[in-house]
Amino acid sequence: MNAFLGELGRKLAERWLTLLLLPGALYVTVVTVASVLGQGRALDLRGLSSWIDGLAAARGAGQAGIVVLVAAGALAAAAGAGLAAAALGEGVALLWAAQGRRGPGRWLAERRRERWRRAYAEVVAARRAVALSAVPPHGADPQARAALRAALERCRRICPVPADRPTWIGxxxxAVDLRVHHAYRVDLEALWPRLWLALPDPARAELTGAHAAFRANARLTGWGLMYLLVAxxxxxxxxxxxVTLATAWVxxxxxxxxxADLVEGAVDLYGRDVAAALGALAADAGLDRVSGDAVSALLRKDGALHPQPADPGADPGAGLL
Known part of the structure; x- marks a missing residue:
């Protein structure tokens, strides 16, 4: 147990140092430089060096108590900056996935819908050109097929399904939810907690790592916004x-x-196991729309929406949502 707690403490300390203290220390340094130089002397390195020399020569600068207090204050400021960036990152992640039903989000969502509609119209036109150019036995014109592939790629780059959110990430x-529902008629929101329990450890590790990378880039965006404030x-x-914001977005x-690919792959590979465990699928059958409907009904507890009349002596809470 002591070894386990020691290892856990070491890993937590490493994460704290990597995620909060080091980026926070850099941010505190930039804020300090900004407060010393300001806009008028933004690149005055000689002035910055003189300020540092003045601090070193100040009375009491070498006293151990002063050094400890300054170091503690710097660490506290760095940790505070790290926590602020993490909080901003959570807000950024929410904005990336926002529905965009009002304000600027609504305008951005409508703009993406229009872009997707224009791209899909090009796909329809390219498909028609391929059909018209098909001459047996040679098939469709290679140029028409190439134009169709290019149109499909442009449309997919906007969104694999009809666009509806303000951001590409959203x-x-x-699109994962819609594609899974289209393929299997499965409610992904209801399926996911049960699917997670059925996943093997390697699949969980891959999904956890992908989610951690997504959150890390949201946090990096938070740092970019904080540096923008210092500007x-x-x-x-x-x-x-x-540079920080561009890197974070890419x-x-x-x-x-x-x-998204990992979540969709988890449903493709292990959704059948959940359906079989629930009794909605025969042992040798695959997950399809019929079994997917049954799985969704079981997981959502759809029978609770239309409860049967309870017996007079039944539980008074029976049938409640």
Whole structure:
């Protein structure tokens, strides 16, 4: 037990150092430089060096108590900055998956819907061209087939299903639910907790890692927003913020794509096991729309929506939602 607790404490300390203290220490350093130099002397390295020399020469700077207090204050500020970035990251993740039913989100969602509709119209036109160019026995014109593949790729880059969310990430995560329901008639929200229990450890590890990568990039976006705030006092921070935000967005798209593919793959590979365990599937059958409907009804407890009349002596809570 002592060895286990020691290892757990070491890993927690490593995560705390990696996720909070080191990025927080860098942020505190940038804030300090911004407060010393300001906008007018943003790149005055000589002035910064003089300020540091002045601190070192200040009375009492070498006293152990002062050093300990300054170090403790710096660590506390770094930890606070890390916690603030983590909180901002949670908000960013929520915004990425927002439905966009009002305000700017509504405008962005409608813009994405229009882009997807135009791209899909090109797909329909390309399919028609392929059909018209088909001449037996040679088949369709190669150029028409290439144009169709290009149109399909442009449409899929916007969203694999009709777009409906303000962001690409929100639409990509939403597409998993729609694609699973279209293929198997399964309610993914109801299926997922049971599917997680049925997954083997390697599959769980892959999904956990993908989700952690997605959250890490949301947290990185939080850091970018915090550096953008510092740019109000020190313009070089705007460069740091731009690079951080661009990197976070590109990496977050990749993480969302990986997470969506893994969730969909988990349903494809192990959804049958859940259906068989629930008794909605024969031992040698595969998951299909008929069995998927039965699984969804069982998991959602649809019978509770239309309870049978209870006997006079039955439990008074019977039939309640």
């Amino acid at each position: 639409d990509r995560l939403r 109000l006092w020190w313009w070089p921070a705007a460069v740091v913020a731009a 990496r977050a798209r990749g993480a969302a794509q990986a997470l």
